[in-house]
Amino acid sequence: MNKSIHLSIGFMFCIMFCLLASGNVLAQEKHVAAGTDLSLYLDPDGNVWTWGDTKLPRDINRRIPYIVMQNSRSVLGSTEQKSFVIKKDGSLWGWGDTSYGQMGIILETNDGFLNTPRKVMEQVKDVSGDGTIFALRLDGTLWVWGNASIQRGDKGKKDWTTPHKVMDNVEEVSSTGYHTVVRKKDGSLWAWGDNQCGALGTGDTEESVKPVRVDVKPLGNHKVVQIATRWGETYLLADDGTVWYSGEYNIRREGCLDPLHLVPTKLDTIDNVKAIALGQFHELYLKKDGSVWASGYGVAARAPFETVPTGLGKVMDGVVEIAGGQSHSIALKKDGTVWTWGENDLGQLGNGTNIGSATPVQVHFTKP
Known part of the structure; x- marks a missing residue:
C-alpha cells in the first residue's frame, strides 16, 4: 500500500x-x-x-516528485540546471550541468549534463554558485572550482575540476555568475567579481578579482545573519530583521539606474524578516511570524508576468x-x-x- x-x-x-x-x-x-x-x-x-x-x-x-537519493542531510538548488545534496556523512553529491566541471568532471557527451548523482567533495557544510562552485567545509574553509570567471576569487586557475582553497574562517557564502559575497565568522563581509552597479557594496563600481571588504557601516551596530545574491545584486539580512541591498539587477545592460546603491541600503518595505530567498525575477521574504511575502515579476510574485514588477x-x-x-x-x-x-x-x-x-x-x- x-x-x-x-x-x-x-x-x-x-x-x-x-x-x-x-x-x-x-x-x-x-x-x-x-x-x-x-x-x-x-x-x-x-x-x-x-x-x-x-x-x-x-x-x-x-511532473510528480520521486526519490533520487537517501541518507541525506541538506538539499541545494541553483539558478543554473544542476542540483546538490549533502549526505549525512558530510559528502557533497551533485548532478546536472557540468560543462565547466561543476560536478568535478567535464563531459564531452550528453550536452555536458551528468544524469546520475556523483560524489564531488567530503565534509561539506554548504554550497553556492552557478558555473563556478563554492563549497563551505565543516572546518570553515571555502573552496572553489568550475568556470574561471571573475567571481572565482582565486585568480582564475584553469584546472576547473580541482577545488582550490579561497579563504578561512567562513560562515556563509553566496555566489552568482557575476560576483561572490562571503560572511566570515568574525562578522565581516567580503566580496569580489563584477561590480557594474555596486553589487560588491564597497562604495564604488570597480570590479575585483580578489576579496574586498563590504562597507557595512550603514547597518550601524547590527550584524548580518544572512547574505543572498543574484545577477548584479546583493541582499543582506540583519539581526534586527531589516533587509539591505546593494547593486542593481540590470547587470546585462549598459549604465545603471539613478541613484546608485553602492553600499548596503535599507529596504523600507519589509521588516521582521527571518530569511530571504531570491528567484531570478522575484524575491521571497519569510517573516519571524511565519508569513511569506513576495515581490517582483510573474506568477512567482503572485501576478501574471508583466513589464512592471508587483509590489x-x-x-x-x-x-x-x-x-x-x-x-x-x-x-x-x-x-x-x-x-x-x-x-x-x-x-x-x-x-x-x-x-x-x-x-x-x-x-x-x-x-x-
Missing part, C-alpha cells in the same frame, strides 16, 4: 533541538531548494525528492523554510507540508500538471 510522506510536528521540534545542540553545522540544513526549473525536498527520513527539469533520466515522470504582498502563513527558483517558489510549512507556486511549464510545481499558479498548491509525496 502506498504511503504519503508527511513531516510531523515532532520532527520539527527535533530539528529545533538539533540546531541548538549542534551549533553551526546543522544550522545550514536546507529541506527545500529550487533550481532553474526544478525543485528539491528533503523528507524526515533523509530521502531527497525532486521534480521538474531535473536533468535525470528521461523515462521518469518529472510586496503576503502569500501564506505558517511557514518555516522558503526557496526561490527562476520563476517558481517553494515553502515548507510548520505542519510538514510542502507548497509551490509560479510557472510550471516543466513540472516544477510537482502537482502532476504543466499549469502555473499564482496561488500556492500542495505537493504530495508518495513512496513507490
Whole structure:
C-alpha cells in the first residue's frame, strides 16, 4: 500500500533541538531548494525528492516528485540546471550541468549534463554558485572550482575540476555568475567579481578579482545573519530583521539606474524578516511570524508576468523554510507540508500538471 510522506510536528521540534545542540553545522540544513526549473525536498527520513527539469533520466515522470537519493542531510538548488545534496556523512553529491566541471568532471557527451548523482567533495557544510562552485567545509574553509570567471576569487586557475582553497574562517557564502559575497565568522563581509552597479557594496563600481571588504557601516551596530545574491545584486539580512541591498539587477545592460546603491541600503518595505530567498525575477521574504511575502515579476510574485514588477504582498502563513527558483517558489510549512507556486511549464510545481499558479498548491509525496 502506498504511503504519503508527511513531516510531523515532532520532527520539527527535533530539528529545533538539533540546531541548538549542534551549533553551526546543522544550522545550514536546507529541506527545500529550487533550481532553474526544478525543485528539491528533503523528507524526515533523509530521502531527497525532486521534480521538474531535473536533468535525470528521461523515462521518469518529472511532473510528480520521486526519490533520487537517501541518507541525506541538506538539499541545494541553483539558478543554473544542476542540483546538490549533502549526505549525512558530510559528502557533497551533485548532478546536472557540468560543462565547466561543476560536478568535478567535464563531459564531452550528453550536452555536458551528468544524469546520475556523483560524489564531488567530503565534509561539506554548504554550497553556492552557478558555473563556478563554492563549497563551505565543516572546518570553515571555502573552496572553489568550475568556470574561471571573475567571481572565482582565486585568480582564475584553469584546472576547473580541482577545488582550490579561497579563504578561512567562513560562515556563509553566496555566489552568482557575476560576483561572490562571503560572511566570515568574525562578522565581516567580503566580496569580489563584477561590480557594474555596486553589487560588491564597497562604495564604488570597480570590479575585483580578489576579496574586498563590504562597507557595512550603514547597518550601524547590527550584524548580518544572512547574505543572498543574484545577477548584479546583493541582499543582506540583519539581526534586527531589516533587509539591505546593494547593486542593481540590470547587470546585462549598459549604465545603471539613478541613484546608485553602492553600499548596503535599507529596504523600507519589509521588516521582521527571518530569511530571504531570491528567484531570478522575484524575491521571497519569510517573516519571524511565519508569513511569506513576495515581490517582483510573474506568477512567482503572485501576478501574471508583466513589464512592471508587483509590489510586496503576503502569500501564506505558517511557514518555516522558503526557496526561490527562476520563476517558481517553494515553502515548507510548520505542519510538514510542502507548497509551490509560479510557472510550471516543466513540472516544477510537482502537482502532476504543466499549469502555473499564482496561488500556492500542495505537493504530495508518495513512496513507490
